[in-house]
Amino acid sequence: MSEVGKRGSSRRKGDEYQDNIALRLALKxxxxxxxxxxxxEYEKSGNLDDIVMFQGSDISAYQVKYAINSLENYDTADLLDPESPVSFKKFAASWQIMKQRFPERNLTVCLCSNRGLSSALLDLVDVEGRFSCEVIEERRRGEAKKLRSELASISGLETDSFTEFLRNFKFVLRQPTLSEIEQYIRTVLLDKELGLSDDSIFLDLKNAIKNNAIFSREAITTQTIDNLLERLQSQLLTPQVFPVDRECKMKCVSYR
Structure with a gap:
């Protein structure tokens, strides 16, 4: 579903969308x-700074992009233009930084958006959003072979490194719209999964994510969510006080 907004509202909604994606990942x-x-807003991963999630030996680095019109598609020009926000050159450079810092980790680079892919790019990926084995191993011909060669050239990577980079790349596209993802967090993750139906809990969690992105270099962890939920629930469980009419006297009746 397409969302219509004012011109210039994309950046503001983009930040909010990124916060919702982060909250969804954390709650799941x-x-x-x-x-x-x-x-x-991780400062040690180049342009892959929106969301970086460490789980065991795995690292998932997300670049989150939001489109006011969710029917838009990424085309080959978006990946090949070195000045584009989703330039393959920028992704490859950031991937190199992360691989050098964490050589023993399994790294996945994710382009996450409510956009889709053009037919030319869609032809290169599998149902999970990863480049197909045929593309990675350079077994495709025609336009697919030509596009792979152009992506390799713009990436600036050596042959073996580019092959590994393709294996590590994932398109996480056609994500829900801003309103849809908020509804999912409220009704499925908080209400159904955690039994937390009060709307203020969602708003407070979302605000905590926003504040972390702006002000903190600390990681959000399972314990962070535990502490937040415990504090928010304790605020909701305030004792009820009933007024008492001190002038009213009760007459005790004896049944002897």
Whole structure:
């Protein structure tokens, strides 16, 4: 579904969308009880700084992009233009930084958006959003072979490194719209999975994510979510006080 907004509202909604994606990832990991360390606006990963999630030996680095019109598609020009926000050159450079810092980790680079892919790019990926084995191993011909060669050239990577980079890349596209993802967090993750139906809990969690992205270099963890939910629930469980009419006297009746 397409969302219509004012011109210039994309950046503001983009930040909010990124916060919602981060909250969804954190709550899913929390519900599954999978320990994690999530960094927002991570300063040690180049352009892959929106969301970086460490889980065991795995690292998932997300670049989150939001489109006012969710019917838009990424085309080959978006990946090949070195000045584009989703330039393959920028992704490859950031991937190199992360691989050098964490050589023993399994790294996945994710382009996450409510956009889709053009038919030319869609032809290169599998149902999970990863480049197909035929593309990675350079077994495709025609336009697919030509596009792979152009992506390799713009990436600036050596042959073996580019092949590994393709294996590590994932398109996480056609994500829900801003309103749809908020509804999912409220009704499915908080209400159904955690039994937390009060709307103020969602708003407070979302605000905590926003504040972390702006002000903190600390990771969001399972314990962080535990502490937040415990504090928010304790605020909601305030004792009820009933007024008493001190002038009213009760007459005791004896049944002897």
């Amino acid at each position: 990991a929390y519900i599954d009880r999978k320990p994690f360390d999530m960094f927002l």
